[in-house]
Amino acid sequence: xxxxxxxxxxxxxxxxxxxxxxxxxxxxxxxxxxxxxxxxxxxxxxxxxxxxxxxxxxxxxxxxxxxxxxxxxxxxxxxxxxxxxxxxxxxxxxxxxxxxxxxxxxxxxxxxxxxxxxxxxxxxxxxxxxxxxxxxxxxxxxxxxxxxxxxxxxxxxxxxxxxxxxxxxxxxxxxxxxxxxxxxxxxxxxxxxxxxxxxxxxxxxxxxxxxxxxxxxxxxxxxxxxxxxxxxxxxxxxxxxxxxxxxxxxxxxxxxxxxxxxxxxxxxxxxxxxxxxxxxxxxxxxxxxxxxxxxxxxxxxxxxxxxxxxxxxxxxxxxxxxxxxxxxxxxxxxxxxxxxxxxxxxxxxxxxxxxxxxxxxxxxxxxxxxxxxxxxxxxxxxxxxxxxxxxxxx
Numbered sequence: 431x432x433x434x435x436x437x438x439x440x441x442x443x444x445x446x447x448x449x450x451x452x453x454x455x456x457x458x459x460x461x462x463x464x465x466x467x468x469x470x471x472x473x474x475x476x477x478x479x480x481x482x483x484x485x486x487x488x489x490x491x492x493x494x495x496x497x498x499x500x501x502x503x504x505x506x507x508x509x510x511x512x513x514x515x516x517x518x519x520x521x522x523x524x525x526x527x528x529x530x531x532x533x534x535x536x537x538x539x540x541x542x543x544x545x546x547x548x549x550x551x552x553x554x555x556x557x558x559x560x561x562x563x564x565x566x567x568x569x570x571x572x573x574x575x576x577x578x579x580x581x582x583x584x585x586x587x588x589x590x591x592x593x594x595x596x597x598x599x600x601x602x603x604x605x606x607x608x609x610x611x612x613x614x615x616x617x618x619x620x621x622x623x624x625x626x627x628x629x630x631x632x633x634x635x636x637x638x639x640x641x642x643x644x645x646x647x648x649x650x651x652x653x654x655x656x657x658x659x660x661x662x663x664x665x666x667x668x669x670x671x672x673x674x675x676x677x678x679x680x681x682x683x684x685x686x687x688x689x690x691x692x693x694x695x696x697x698x699x700x701x702x703x704x705x706x707x708x709x710x711x712x713x714x715x716x717x718x719x720x721x722x723x724x725x726x727x728x729x730x731x732x733x734x735x736x737x738x739x740x741x742x743x744x745x746x747x748x749x750x751x752x753x754x755x756x757x758x759x760x761x762x763x764x765x766x767x768x769x770x771x772x773x774x775x776x777x778x779x780x781x782x783x784x785x786x787x788x789x790x791x792x793x794x795x796x797x798x799x800x801x802x803x804x805x806x807x808x809x810x811x812x813x814x815x816x817x818x819x820x821x822x823x824x
């Protein structure tokens with residue numbers, strides 16, 4: 431089986447998306463006799479960056495139709511307006527993508543997995559020109575929800591983008607959704623689309639259970655991106671708690687400096703410990719233990735950090751953003767959901783954790799709730815569905 435993965439993620443950081451891709455493609459490599467795969471990074475403009483070591487051994491190509499972000503933006507907005515006024519096709523990086531497939535893929539791929547919804551039509555046009563039998567699968571990791579949420583207040587731009595998304599969704603032969611919410615999003619654009627819900631795989635078969643801390647200790651593990659993760663909201667909520675607490679932040683990202691300034695302004699900087707990126711973040715928590723993991727995101731796909739936390743026996747407090755957390759959290763068992771953006775709701779849950787007035791299952795039972803996300807179960811399901819799609823006339 432020959433698979434090409436096309437998306438705009440750079441593989442220059444090791445986050446949830448990268449973990450999923452690495453886990454699934456290593457499984458496919460080990461469980462298919464004749465398997466080749468290629469990763470294509472479609473960029474807004476040509477740029478230099480270093481691919482992380484975990485992906486350096488793979489066949490990866492990066493390309494763009496544009497040499498600078500300014501040229502890209504000019505053509506991007508021009509194409510948006512032409513699509514709206516003249517109903518022309520919206521094609522991103524069509525020329526460079528076509529050149530790549532023409533040069534490197536004399537034999538057609540069995541499947542092209544697309545992880546950005548705006549590239550589907552580009553791949554559809556190229557498939558119809560070169561690879562008649564190749565199946566196109568759109569694999570959504572939260573992008574539809576992200577774009578809709580991002581332009582919630584910009585009604586005109588949202589209308590333009592949704593028009594393109596509706597057209598693109600219909601061009602895929604099948605869809606992979608990593609959460610129930612994402613499946614609902616896809617089917618809201620195309621009710622007749624074939625959508626498979628495939629959760630992200632996680633290493634849940636470890637024997638580790640992180641104990642409950644003697645004093646209130648919270649943790650955040652992940653990318654320091656305030657626009658999506660809404661960490662400033664988390665800090666504001668914690669600043670309203672007058673009782674003793676500590677927050678351990680494990681991860682790096684573009685907003686680290688900004689967040690440290692916010693913590694200082696809110697006078698909670700002395701209560702926060704910053705650990706940077708850690709290959710095994712849960713080892714940081716083993717000595718003192720932890721009360722709960724916190725997630726305050728505005729949007730997610732299927733947050734791997736929640737799955738990893740419960741697989742280590744840690745209860746979680748998460749925003750009930752539109753996709754992801756509801757598939758993982760069972761209120762009163764492995765954690766609690768609060769209304770996204772509702773500060774009072776969030777602070778109330780924090781206070782109950784600190785005063786030990788919250789109902790939660792034992793750490794062993796919390797761990798059991800992660801079993802449906804196990805690597806073996808999810809990857810086996812992924813492979814079987816790929817085979818099924820590849821052999822069918824979708």
